[in-house]
Amino acid sequence: MVETVELLPGVVLRCCPVERFKQGCLSIQFLRPMCRQEAALNAVLPAVLLRGSERHPDLRAITLRLDELYGASVHALVRRVGDVQAVGFLCGMIEDRFALPGERVLEPMVEFLEELLFAPRLEGGMLCPAYVQSEQENLIAEIDAQRNDKRAYSVELLLERMGRADSFGIPRTGDRMSAQAITPESCDAHYRRVLRESPVEIFYVGSNPPQETARLLRKLFAGRGRDHKSLPATTPFHDVGGGDVEQCVHAAQGNLAMGFVTPITNRDPRFAAMQVLNTLYGGGMTSKLFSQVRERLSLCYGIGSSYYGSKGVGLVTAGIDNAQRERVQSEILAQLDACRRGEITDEELRCAKASLLSGYRAVFDSPGSVESYCATAAIGGIDASVEARMAQVAAVDASQVVAAAQALRLHSTCFLKGVES
Amino acid sequence: MIRQYPALDERVAWEKLENGLTVAVLPRPGFSAKMAYLVADYGAVHTEFRLDGKRRTAPAGVAHFLEHKMFELPQLDVTAQFAAMGASVNAFTSYDLTAYYFSCTEHFDDCLHLLLKFVGTPYFPDESVARELGIIDQEIGMNEDDPGSRVFENLMRGMYAKHPIRTPILGSRESIREITPQVLQLCHRAFYTPQNLMLCVAGDVDAQRVCDAARDVLGTDAPAAAEKLRDWQEPAECVQNQICDRMEVSMPVFQMAFKCEPPGFGEAAIRQEAVGDLAAEALFGESSPLYLRLYEDGLIDGSFGGGFETVDGCAILTCAGNSRDPQAVRDAVLAQSELLGRQMLPREAFERMKRSAFGRRIRDLDSFDSTCFRLCAYHFSKFDYFDFPAVYGSIQPSDIRSFLHGIAVPQRCCLSVIHPIKEELS
Numbered sequence: 001m002v003e004t005v006e007l008l009p010g011v012v013l014r015c016c017p018v019e020r021f022k023q024g025c026l027s028i029q030f031l032r033p034m035c036r037q038e039a040a041l042n043a044v045l046p047a048v049l050l051r052g053s054e055r056h057p058d059l060r061a062i063t064l065r066l067d068e069l070y071g072a073s074v075h076a077l078v079r080r081v082g083d084v085q086a087v088g089f090l091c092g093m094i095e096d097r098f099a100l101p102g103e104r105v106l107e108p109m110v111e112f113l114e115e116l117l118f119a120p121r122l123e124g125g126m127l128c129p130a131y132v133q134s135e136q137e138n139l140i141a142e143i144d145a146q147r148n149d150k151r152a153y154s155v156e157l158l159l160e161r162m163g164r165a166d167s168f169g170i171p172r173t174g175d176r177m178s179a180q181a182i183t184p185e186s187c188d189a190h191y192r193r194v195l196r197e198s199p200v201e202i203f204y205v206g207s208n209p210p211q212e213t214a215r216l217l218r219k220l221f222a223g224r225g226r227d228h229k230s231l232p233a234t235t236p237f238h239d240v241g242g243g244d245v246e247q248c249v250h251a252a253q254g255n256l257a258m259g260f261v262t263p264i265t266n267r268d269p270r271f272a273a274m275q276v277l278n279t280l281y282g283g284g285m286t287s288k289l290f291s292q293v294r295e296r297l298s299l300c301y302g303i304g305s306s307y308y309g310s311k312g313v314g315l316v317t318a319g320i321d322n323a324q325r326e327r328v329q330s331e332i333l334a335q336l337d338a339c340r341r342g343e344i345t346d347e348e349l350r351c352a353k354a355s356l357l358s359g360y361r362a363v364f365d366s367p368g369s370v371e372s373y374c375a376t377a378a379i380g381g382i383d384a385s386v387e388a389r390m391a392q393v394a395a396v397d398a399s400q401v402v403a404a405a406q407a408l409r410l411h412s413t414c415f416l417k418g419v420e421s
Numbered sequence: 422m423i424r425q426y427p428a429l430d431e432r433v434a435w436e437k438l439e440n441g442l443t444v445a446v447l448p449r450p451g452f453s454a455k456m457a458y459l460v461a462d463y464g465a466v467h468t469e470f471r472l473d474g475k476r477r478t479a480p481a482g483v484a485h486f487l488e489h490k491m492f493e494l495p496q497l498d499v500t501a502q503f504a505a506m507g508a509s510v511n512a513f514t515s516y517d518l519t520a521y522y523f524s525c526t527e528h529f530d531d532c533l534h535l536l537l538k539f540v541g542t543p544y545f546p547d548e549s550v551a552r553e554l555g556i557i558d559q560e561i562g563m564n565e566d567d568p569g570s571r572v573f574e575n576l577m578r579g580m581y582a583k584h585p586i587r588t589p590i591l592g593s594r595e596s597i598r599e600i601t602p603q604v605l606q607l608c609h610r611a612f613y614t615p616q617n618l619m620l621c622v623a624g625d626v627d628a629q630r631v632c633d634a635a636r637d638v639l640g641t642d643a644p645a646a647a648e649k650l651r652d653w654q655e656p657a658e659c660v661q662n663q664i665c666d667r668m669e670v671s672m673p674v675f676q677m678a679f680k681c682e683p684p685g686f687g688e689a690a691i692r693q694e695a696v697g698d699l700a701a702e703a704l705f706g707e708s709s710p711l712y713l714r715l716y717e718d719g720l721i722d723g724s725f726g727g728g729f730e731t732v733d734g735c736a737i738l739t740c741a742g743n744s745r746d747p748q749a750v751r752d753a754v755l756a757q758s759e760l761l762g763r764q765m766l767p768r769e770a771f772e773r774m775k776r777s778a779f780g781r782r783i784r785d786l787d788s789f790d791s792t793c794f795r796l797c798a799y800h801f802s803k804f805d806y807f808d809f810p811a812v813y814g815s816i817q818p819s820d821i822r823s824f825l826h827g828i829a830v831p832q833r834c835c836l837s838v839i840h841p842i843k844e845e846l847s
Contacts, residue, residue, distance in 0.1 A: 020451055022430070023784040047723075059716055063708035067773045070780030094780045097430070138722045144671035145724075145743060148568050250669035250842050253562040285511075286504040298555030301563055319563045347505060354507030361526040362454040366787055418566070421667060421842050 003210045007218045010228030011200040015210035016370050024206025025367035029086040030198035034167040040174025041190045042087045044139050046076035051131040052121035070094045081379040082234030082310035083167045110216045129184035136182045143176050154257040158414035162259045166238040168311045197229045205367040237311045242412035251418035254322040259412045266309030272392035273400035278307035280352035288335040339405035360390045426807045434628035441616025441643040446628035455624030456524045456789040460797035463612035464517035465590040470647040472611045480599035482592015485514040499539045508532045517733040537638035543609040545602040568674045568839050576676050576837035579664035584653045611647035615639050621793040658832040665838050674839040675747035678739035679828040684731040686803045695812050696820045697729025705740050711757045751836040762826035766818045
């Protein structure tokens with residue numbers, strides 16, 4: 001279903017030709033190593049490029065152009081996939097058949113992207129310093145604002161603690177100190193390095209034929225004098241020991257985040273079993289955590305688990321009454337222990353597998369989910385089709401889920417104690 | 422009845438069943454996912470109603486509490502049943518609607534039967550209702566810690582004198598303690614009748630089978646729904662023009678709004694909504710001169726956004742975001758709205774804006790979720806959502822000017838701000 005075309009060395013186009021959607025989706029991603037030195041620079045770059053180009057020199061001119069393209073969207077994209085930070089643009093636009101007779105949308109959209117990427121607004125031969133400074137301030141404000149969402153903030157602190165020696169501990173958009181260190185000069189030099197050296201992944205979902213799409217997009221990169229450098233494969237989580245973080249915050253609720261590690265990653269044959277375990281343990285409204293900790297014990301409203309296959313990291317988060325912290329934590333661990341002892345009903349196993357399979361089946365039902373699944377798999381170096389993943393999930397049995405639970409180890413916790421203001 | 426919508430490349434099978442339920446089925450051949458929304462024309466603001474000839478007052482938060490408790494049937498765990506079929510089920514309560522929905526890729530007929538069954542069956546055991554209090558207490562706590570919810574709820578208290586939008590959807594810790602199984606039974610009987618519900622399905626499904634399922638499960642009786650009492654008599658001006666609060670946020674969080682005329686029903690209401698949307702675009706949309714000026718002055722950032730919002734009996738033109746100086750944003754928006762209330766938008770800019778709004782609505786149709794929900798919500802406003810191209814086509818620049826002229830006065834404007842708490846905690 002996905003056709004891959006190497007447009008030029010280091011520039012790959014993946015097309016999912018479908019006619020049933022009303023909109024198309026196009027992403028252009030430059031792949032960078034996820035590292036502290038450049039995470040913030042990478043994050044600020046697409047935002048700076050979206051501030052103005054030679055022909056459309058400010059935000060308003062850019063938005064007016066998008067309005068002409070029937071309300072098309074171009075968003076800055078900053079994505080973490082294993083040890084890779086993918087940065088670029090994510091675009092959505094109506095299919096040409098809804099445009100006025102004789103008008104096209106995809107082709108002018110690609111031309112517009114070329115302009116945004118390769119002909120930005122310059123001053124003195126450099127990226128416009130005012131735009132760099134303004135987007136730097138916005139990035140710092142965004143990093144600071146992570147504290148506003150206490151649940152997300154508890155996860156941020158937890159990952160920082162867990163990943164002191166791993167790229168997973170670096171915030172997706174970089175840390176405050178790196179963002180503060182950005183200058184117009186460093187941003188401009190980085191922009192040129194990114195264009196020159198980065199492998200590029202392009203995804204298109206829509207009705208335009210792949211060969212025609214390849215022709216449009218090849219023009220973007222032809223003759224740019226690129227010298228791309230391949231990135232190393234993602235490494236397993238580098239563990240230098242865990243610990244517990246506790247902080248007081250002005251809030252009505254307490255927020256608990258628990259981090260687990262496992263050698264099972266998405267490159268491991270046991271990956272499907274770990275996915276099933278995560279779903280059964282805390283992945284939805286029939287999970288053990290939801291049904292026991294929320295519904296039976298009424299200890300919280302929001303509780304759930306997640307699993308980051310690229311690194312083999314599991315998380316549980318819950319918004320709770322401060323006084324119940326120890327009780328909630330021990331109940332969360334008790335439910336995992338139950339999985340380790342094999343206390344898994346046939347029904348729980350069937351529900352977890354059915355939920356995962358349904359999710360996989362629906363991947364090709366929206367342009368955004370196709371892009372997200374295919375981009376993440378390709379950037380992560382995972383060569384597994386949806387069909388292959390479904391077959392692996394379908395084959396998981398209870399003993400494999402128990403083994404997955406036994407391979408999950410509590411690493412660190414973070415508790416944000418709510419203090420009434 | 423099949424209706425065709427050539428401008429949108431859509432067709433919908435519409436049926437009104439004998440029991441009063443409206444059913445809409447959107448065929449989506451070739452898609453794996455199937456989605457069903459069963460929506461009640463009943464939300465948090467409908468606390469006053471007449472049933473069996475008597476005026477009733479329900480505690481604040483009862484629509485949301487009821488939504489939580491509907492997921493139980495005698496001897497049956499509803500969510501587990503959906504999960505066993507690989508389906509995910511959920512629900513939400515807004516100020517004026519309650520929506521129950523599922524998505525699945527297999528066993529659609531069984532899922533649909535189960536959805537109709539659990540929404541149609543009132544079952545509220547005492548101990549289960551008591552247990553729910555603890556869960557909703559925690560949800561209220563989570564809501565109180567969310568700056569976005571708090572700034573909005575404060576804004577509504579600042580704007581409205583009488584309308585129940587002043588009260589949060591969840592109610593309060595006190596009001597939910599007045600909710601008993603008997604109250605839940607009463608509200609279910611009042612508002613979960615087939616004629617106060619709408620079923621909308623999207624997917625590769627058979628419309629006739631959908632209607633048959635609704636008849637099978639909900640029966641053919643058509644009991645009358647309660648009469649919603651809307652004697653709110655809300656003044657045109659805001660109660661106050663500024664409302665402030667403090668939380669642990671990194672920079673001030675704000676939301677401001679202009680109080681507009683209540684929307685009413687039918688095409689006029691939808692036209693007002695489309696005009697309101699375009700007015701919001703013209704005033705502070707990303708392609709407006711004001712947006713550029715505020716962004717370049719560092720007064721707003723990517724978090725800024727706004728639009729026109731309606732709830733039964735209320736309508737606001739609103740914008741929100743983070744800003745180091747919300748007062749300056751408010752002053753600039755007010756000044757610009759006064760200007761646009763006097764001046765006509767240039768025709769070229771207006772047409773470009775309409776084209777953009779139209780394109781965004783077309784793109785939205787790829788989402789089963791938003792399309793099903795909008796069809797239901799607009800149906801309760803007595804309008805077919807898929808007729809929006811004609812409504813947009815009829816709007817002129819003078820409509821935008823008149824709309825803004827009517828609301829761009831300081832007395833109709835309120836600013837809600839959450840200021841950062843400076844005190845550090847150890």
